[in-house]
Amino acid sequence: MPKREPIYIGDTPVKAGERASVDLPIARLYTHTEMKLPVQVIHGKKEGPVLFVSAAIHGDEINGVEIIRRLLRLKLLNNIRGTLIAIPIVNVYGFINRSRYLPDRRDLNRSFPGNYSGSLASLLAKLFMDEIVAKCTHGIDLHSGSNHRANLSQIRATLNNPEIERMANSFGAPVIINARLRDSSLREAVAGSGIPMLLYEGGESLRFNERPITVGMNGIVAVMREIGMLPKKTRKKPPQSVVVKATSWVRANKSGIVHKAVPLGSVVKKNQQMAGIIDPIGDQEEAVLAPFEGIVIGCLNLPLVHRGDALFHLASVERPQDLAEISSMVLDESLSDAEIMGGLTSEE
Ligand SMILES: [Zn+2]
Structure with missing residues (x-):
């Protein structure tokens, strides 16, 4: 050769x-x-x-x-x-x-x-x-x-x-x-x-x-x-992926401090509360609701927002029935991140 x-x-x-x-x-x-x-x-x-x-x-x-x-x-x-x-x-x-x-x-x-x-x-x-x-x-x-x-x-x-x-x-x-x-x-x-x-x-x-x-x-x-650069593994099934249909930013509906935010990888139903925004000198809380059923593929870790700031990147998927299957896997992912970051929970 x-x-x-x-x-x-x-x-x-x-x-x-x-x-x-x-x-x-x-x-x-x-x-x-x-x-x-x-x-x-x-x-x-x-x-x-x-x-x-x-x-x-x-x-x-x-x-x-x-x-x-x-x-x-x-x-x-x-x-x-x-x-x-x-x-x-x-x-x-x-x-x-x-x-x-x-x-x-x-x-x-x-x-x-x-x-x-x-x-x-x-x-x-x-x-x-x-x-x-x-x-x-x-x-x-x-x-x-x-x-x-x-x-x-x-x-x-x-x-x-x-x-x-x-x-x-x-x-x-x-x-x-x-x-x-x-x-x-x-x-x-x-x-x-x-x-x-x-x-x-x-x-x-x-x-x-x-x-x-x-x-x-x-x-x-x-x-x-x-693609043939390494030998194929026959036994192991690749991890499951979900294909996203559309994504949208969920934005702050008022200025303030974000709390109770759902973690990265959460699956949310339409109108489910995703976070609360609270005034730092008052106790007026505004709920941020999910505009559609989907999975949180991006989230803001800094809890200080002005009205209109992007809080979550939410994705709807081709096959909503896959969401339940994927949610335990991805939630596990975001939780291990939280551990790495010392217990702090919280684009291309
Ligand atoms: Zn980049």
Whole structure:
């Protein structure tokens, strides 16, 4: 059998059967220090899919960084078919500043496909498209909730593409959202290149949330098995997912302090109370009611709201009969988060 050709990341060749760390130069900081994009490549001996897994395109969404760190420690990656390209920190600037954005306040995930003569965000987007996406057959991009909001583990993908649907179903996140493409996002640019990609959301920014990290890492391994990079497991049934029909934000109906909020993953009936909002100098409580039957896929962990602020992200599902089945699993997920966060209960 002829030996597999090396893969090039920048000027660095990675031979078949080898694993390498490559630092791609982005641009200099004004300190003269060169900023680089760290990339880990595992180039299998045998031909197969080329999968990128990226995190921290929003620099404060760090659960994905930990998902990739744990993924790369797995011994089973030593014998993959094809190639895994892992980019744990895409927005290195935001990661240092603990910020979603680039230093000029641009959002990298609204800057694709980018160009080399544009803003720093545009330049980094273009580098990512040329050096990573252009070499791949599949992709998974990892995110968390922003602005003090936590997301239930969920896949966002365009399900009208059969290969994307296959990846989404194998991932095993409790919730799958058939999400439209956002303008100038990585997902839109990758779709334009004809490459199937999943977006995984889990947990809250600037936190390590244990269950979303575990679900994310297991999901990536499951997708690698499904697309033929790792041997299939015949015995184990993948965890059940529910497909979301529509989602809506449930907003605060008055300004005040939020209490008695239902936890992430709760299944609520129409008109069920989801939270109370109370005036800090009075005892006037206003109930926040569920506008429809659904599952809480996102919630605000900061209990201070103005009228109109988003409190919950509520999803209705294709098959409401599946809700009961999934609720125990996802409630378990949000409770283990609460434990990790020291008992404190409480977007792409
Ligand atoms: Zn994000």
